[in-house]
Amino acid sequence: MIAATLSILAGLLIVAGSAFAAVAAFGILRLPDLYTRMHAASKAGSVGSGMMLLALALVSHSGPEALRAIAAIAFFLLTAPLSAHLLAKASYAVGYRLWPGSVLDEMPRMAVTTRESDTPATDTVPPGIESGRRG
Amino acid sequence: MNYPDFAEFFLDVCLDLSLVLLGLAFLLTVVRIIRGPTLPDRVLGLDMLTSVAIGFIAVIGIDTGFTLYVDLAIALGLVGFLATVAFARFILARGKTGDDTERQGVTEMDDDPFAARGNTVETGKSR
Numbered sequence: 001m002i003a004a005t006l007s008i009l010a011g012l013l014i015v016a017g018s019a020f021a022a023v024a025a026f027g028i029l030r031l032p033d034l035y036t037r038m039h040a041a042s043k044a045g046s047v048g049s050g051m052m053l054l055a056l057a058l059v060s061h062s063g064p065e066a067l068r069a070i071a072a073i074a075f076f077l078l079t080a081p082l083s084a085h086l087l088a089k090a091s092y093a094v095g096y097r098l099w100p101g102s103v104l105d106e107m108p109r110m111a112v113t114t115r116e117s118d119t120p121a122t123d124t125v126p127p128g129i130e131s132g133r134r135g
Numbered sequence: 136m137n138y139p140d141f142a143e144f145f146l147d148v149c150l151d152l153s154l155v156l157l158g159l160a161f162l163l164t165v166v167r168i169i170r171g172p173t174l175p176d177r178v179l180g181l182d183m184l185t186s187v188a189i190g191f192i193a194v195i196g197i198d199t200g201f202t203l204y205v206d207l208a209i210a211l212g213l214v215g216f217l218a219t220v221a222f223a224r225f226i227l228a229r230g231k232t233g234d235d236t237e238r239q240g241v242t243e244m245d246d247d248p249f250a251a252r253g254n255t256v257e258t259g260k261s262r
Contacts, residue, residue: 004142011149014194018153018160021187025163028183034175037167041179045186052153052193056205059146065202069193072209076189079212083182083219090223091175094230 010055017051033099042084185215
């Protein structure tokens with residue numbers, strides 16, 4: 001009885017999780033610029049795989065397996081926002097632009113490193129910003 | 136059909152449905168990785184592929200009972216995280232190259248809406 005109920009719950013969880021993953025992939029394909037795509041991927045992607053791992057923890061018959069699945073969820077929830085934040089910050093600092101339809105950009109301008117394909121890097125500092133990166 | 140039989144049947148249907156959805160997610164993400172106009176788009180697609188693969192491992196673990204693969208899911212998550220961090224550092228260190236001449240799909244407008252707000256990032260190379 002309990003096992004059957006857990007099976008039904010796990011079925012609902014994996015369908016919801018994979019629907020989240022599919023919606024995230026659709027958002028990655030359809031959204032206009034890097035930052036909105038990142039919003040789709042990092043949130044829906046981590047929730048989707050977290051739900052599926054939770055379903056695995058529900059139907060597994062032994063304690064250690066369930067515990068490993070829970071540990072994987074915790075680890076994934078810990079690392080996914082970190083990597084998304086780092087990627088967004090790096091690409092914003094380098095100067096990949098927001099979609100023109102964006103209405104608000106509160107991030108201050110940053111010092112940008114530019115280089116041609118075959119020349120070493122030079123710092124181009126927008127006016128009004130002290131560069132603290134070199135030296 | 137009594138309740139436990141219905142639960143088994145329901146779980147089977149859910150497993151098939153979620154495998155189809157995950158395959159769709161894989162395909163759409165691969166399309167973005169191939170088309171992705173800039174390097175960060177592709178890195179984001181690879182990160183997404185990692186998380187979808189972890190979900191796939193969980194579904195396969197429920198389907199076949201081989202829950203040994205959960206360890207592989209943890210390792211895959213670690214590798215994906217480190218790869219994304221390394222790629223982010225690489226993007227930061229590489230700076231803007233002349234190679235991606237801003238076909239980000241967003242430069243098709245006549246005037247630059249960021250210039251009006253004094254928000255333009257001088258890249259030296261573009262335009």
